[in-house]
Amino acid sequence: MSPPVSGRGETFPNPSTDPPIRPEFVLDHAPNGIVITDAEWRIRYVNRTLLHAIHCAAEDLLGEHLLVAINKIPHHGALDELVHCLVRLTGSPPEQLASRIVPVKLPERKFLRVHAMPFCPPDSPSGYYLTFADATREGEVDEMKSDFISVASHEMRTPMTSIKGSIELLLGGYAGELPPESAELLGICLTAVDRLIRLINDLLDISKIESGKMELHLARLNVTDCVRKSMRSLRSLAEVNNVSIDVEQDGPLPEVMADRDRLEQVITNLLSNALKYSPPEKAVRIHVSAVDNSVRVVVSDEGLGIPPDQLSKVFDRFQQLSGAKKGSGLGLTIARALVEQHQGRIWVESELGRGTSFYFAIPAASSD
Amino acid sequence: MEIRKVLLAEDEEDIRKVAQISLQFRGGWEVVLATNGEECLAKAASDHPDVILLDCMMPKLDGYETCRRLKLDPSLRHIPVIFLTAKAQEVEVKKGLSLGAVGYLIKPFNPMSLAAEISQILEGQDEQTE
Numbered sequence: 001m002s003p004p005v006s007g008r009g010e011t012f013p014n015p016s017t018d019p020p021i022r023p024e025f026v027l028d029h030a031p032n033g034i035v036i037t038d039a040e041w042r043i044r045y046v047n048r049t050l051l052h053a054i055h056c057a058a059e060d061l062l063g064e065h066l067l068v069a070i071n072k073i074p075h076h077g078a079l080d081e082l083v084h085c086l087v088r089l090t091g092s093p094p095e096q097l098a099s100r101i102v103p104v105k106l107p108e109r110k111f112l113r114v115h116a117m118p119f120c121p122p123d124s125p126s127g128y129y130l131t132f133a134d135a136t137r138e139g140e141v142d143e144m145k146s147d148f149i150s151v152a153s154h155e156m157r158t159p160m161t162s163i164k165g166s167i168e169l170l171l172g173g174y175a176g177e178l179p180p181e182s183a184e185l186l187g188i189c190l191t192a193v194d195r196l197i198r199l200i201n202d203l204l205d206i207s208k209i210e211s212g213k214m215e216l217h218l219a220r221l222n223v224t225d226c227v228r229k230s231m232r233s234l235r236s237l238a239e240v241n242n243v244s245i246d247v248e249q250d251g252p253l254p255e256v257m258a259d260r261d262r263l264e265q266v267i268t269n270l271l272s273n274a275l276k277y278s279p280p281e282k283a284v285r286i287h288v289s290a291v292d293n294s295v296r297v298v299v300s301d302e303g304l305g306i307p308p309d310q311l312s313k314v315f316d317r318f319q320q321l322s323g324a325k326k327g328s329g330l331g332l333t334i335a336r337a338l339v340e341q342h343q344g345r346i347w348v349e350s351e352l353g354r355g356t357s358f359y360f361a362i363p364a365a366s367s368d
Numbered sequence: 369m370e371i372r373k374v375l376l377a378e379d380e381e382d383i384r385k386v387a388q389i390s391l392q393f394r395g396g397w398e399v400v401l402a403t404n405g406e407e408c409l410a411k412a413a414s415d416h417p418d419v420i421l422l423d424c425m426m427p428k429l430d431g432y433e434t435c436r437r438l439k440l441d442p443s444l445r446h447i448p449v450i451f452l453t454a455k456a457q458e459v460e461v462k463k464g465l466s467l468g469a470v471g472y473l474i475k476p477f478n479p480m481s482l483a484a485e486i487s488q489i490l491e492g493q494d495e496q497t498e
Contacts, residue, residue: 157454161476162382169386172480174393197476 033132038125041066041090050132053106066090066130078105081212084340085114089130091345094118097128098312101135101142103212111139143211150207153200160200164193202330205265206317209337216259216341220365223256223263223295224249224288230267231286237272242280245271250289254364262338263362269331270299270358277303277356293364294344300357306350314348335360369490373398375417377408377434378452379426386479387421387452395483405429409437412444419490422469424453424461432464439468450489452477 027034033050037043043061051058054073061069067090070083081102089097099115112132119129167190169175171183178186208214224247231245238245256263267286274284278301287298306314313319315336318329335358339346344362374397378384381403388399400415402408404426412420420438424431431451439445451472453461461472471489473482 158380158383162380162386164476165383165386165390165479169389169393169479172394174389 031133035066035130035132036119036127037066037130038127041128043069044127078107082112082114084343087343088340088345089114089116093347094128101139103139109136111135113138146207146210149203150211153204153207157197157200157204160193160197164190164197167193199328199330202328202334205334206330206337209334209341214262214337214341216262218257218259220255221258221260221263223253223258223297223362226258226260226264227267227286227288227297230264230271233264233268234271234275237275238284241275241278243275243278244283245275245286246283247286248288250287253288253290253295254293254367256295256342256362257365258342258362263342266335266338266360267297267299269335270297270360273331273358274299274301274303274356277301279303290364291361294361295364296359296361298357298359300355302355305352305354306348306356307352308350311348311350315346332358369418369494371395371397371418371487371490373400373415373417374486375400375402375408375411375415375420375447377402377405377421377426377431378423379403380423383423383475387477387482390477390479390482391421391486394480395486397483405431405434405437408434409441409444412438412447413441417447419486420447420449421452421473421486422449424451424464432467435464435467435469448490448493450486 027045028048030047030049033053034045034047035043035050036045042063042065046056046058046061051061056073060072064072066086067083070079070086073079082104085100085102089100092098097116097118099113101111101113103109103111111134113135114130114132116128116130118126120126167186170178171186171190205214227247231247234245271284271286278284282302285298285300287300289296310319315332317333319332336346339360339362342362344360346358346360348356348358350356374391374395376384376387376391376399378387378401384401384403388401391397391399400411400417402411406428408420408422409429411417422431422434426434429437431453435449435451438447438449445468449469451461451464451469452475453472454475461469465472470493473485473489477485
């Protein structure tokens, strides 16, 4: 494209007659909301697009911590999801900042894509650069997809139950003793149906979580109890893979407020993942400890490790690493969503050739 | 307690059939079938089952409401009720137990062990009442 020309045949802006456009003006009129914070998440800049959308004056927000600032916006619950998103964001290590789509009511229902990244301008202290973009169309399509998965999975589960039951009756001798060939083939059917049922259950869980319909039934509980229960449920998988499981608890643990079934599901998903990737005759270690007013669980294997370029994707849906053994590809996605629903944090560290450690931490219950 | 007759309320035809075969084959029990909550209430009164196996999600009258009505009826309230439920409804069922059911079993159930699990729940119940 040729440069635009003014009537006098010169390119513009003409530095002698047109004042240059100030960068602040460009930022202020960007189509997306922009916030720049310092390294402690205190706001240093908010663009006009965002101020206009939230009906706030810059002086009310500047210098405030992001989470304090958002609570100054009168929202009556309409921004709850956004607040949760920012809580998670500000608690994440800089290298694991990810973009999220969150629903808001302004008052009409919209979706925002919140993106945060480390920001290191020259001659100025480093911090974070956040953008807030309208992603309503994307959010709505995502919701439709979740609804579809939910309905389809429900409809699939019932016939699966009948297929599984019929196979089990046949294998159990209801129609008389089976020739070994028939029994072997029916055994294959049963394994496959079991896998389909697990996949359907995972799909149902993920659609429930994503549509905000997953309710937690919170109670005070001890995380190590959940670890032991998950271990028991995976003992046969560990035996088949010839991998041992070591559990270690550091000192006394505070209780947490959590949904027992869901917390066990998180641990089971991380543990079965580790068992799948662990080489035979090695150990998978589970370490439980109290750290900074929360309970932290680490599940480590001595497998191949995850290449650095895939590390940020391990919690995404249907991401299976090469060499993965049969799974739904949803286990880690579900684990992350459940941990975050408990106001906790989940992350991963890995070294190629040495192994992988999945960490999660959920806040300790208050002492009263 | 000895079981001779089971009332099974389940709206899905295939699951009803598998459960029926399973209870006859493994338990040696007579099985009376109902396809919804209303039919279940009627057959509970007419067939005098020893135990009622109740699906949660059924048309007309769901399992919870059916259980509540069974327990309100002086002539039926002594019949033990066991919920048969999908895993996803487990938590609701725990609430449902407060309606007077003695236990719940998770779908997909294993037809080879369903009868044994029912017996086990009822034996636990007998011990409590002794």
